[in-house]
Amino acid sequence: MLVGLARTSTTEQQAGLEHQIETLKKLGCEKLFVEETSSVGQRPVLEQAIDWVREGDALCVTTLSRLARSVPHLWQIIQRLEEKKVSLRILDMGVDTATPNGRLMLNLIGSIVQWEREVMLERQAIGIKKAQKEGKFRGRVPVARRQTEEIIRLKNDGMNPADIAKTLKVGRSSVYRVLADNPFKVEA
Template identity: 50%
Template structure:
């Protein structure tokens, strides 16, 4: 049985997720697990897919970076699949379909996984350089501290008797931010 896995990093990439699902269906996948989640975050649907597959099945992805961001991460997944007697098929690896059930497929997957990791690391390096340059020119301020801007609202809701969890949910901020706002005196208040 062919089982598909599709992933995009953000919900804004809905068209990309739909395209992956379409390609997996066209490849013959009888069941497709899909999710919007960063590759470094816990991936519940991937976990379910790996738990679902049985000996003789094949897990199918459209591209290797949909499955893992590093060669080590990829091979951890491949080892887990191997232990269950499950293969991995990547539909678009350099224009070819690669299957880990053959020695050649494993070699090609290893080479392309190394390139994917290299490409990601180069992109992150360029990003860090760009941020450093923008900071030195005074153009980069980082994201606005939204929780600090809501500190007065946090204190007002707290005075109304709301719990930190209720306040966090109502304002769309983390509970830690609620606690920090409650510990910080209001502007103009005596210290």
């Protein structure tokens, strides 16, 4: 049986999700699992799909990015499917792990994707270092530091650090750090 999995990260991507569903139905998927969630967080629908498939089934996705968030995550999914004797089809790549060629292609593609990500991260780090040297990049200002004046005002109004942290939605330790860095502004 062909089992389809469609995913979108946000509700604004409905057209993309509808296209995935249409493509999977045209392929002949008899069962569809659809989720609207980021690939980074929990994936309950993906888990349901993997639990649901049976020996001889094929889990079908339109693109690799709809299935896995990283190469290690992809291999975990593939291993779980192989344990159940279920193949994986990635339609836009023409990959079908039920065939030796499909397994070879998936391994090659996975390796290239991982290499590409590592090279991109190296280039990004080089660019950040260059920008820091030129004074163009300092990183983000911590949230609590941006609220220094408000933290001091609330403390001077008699609010305790734990309540300040809750009110401003910052960490309690951050509040203590701001107060310690500004002892002359805090009234005794």
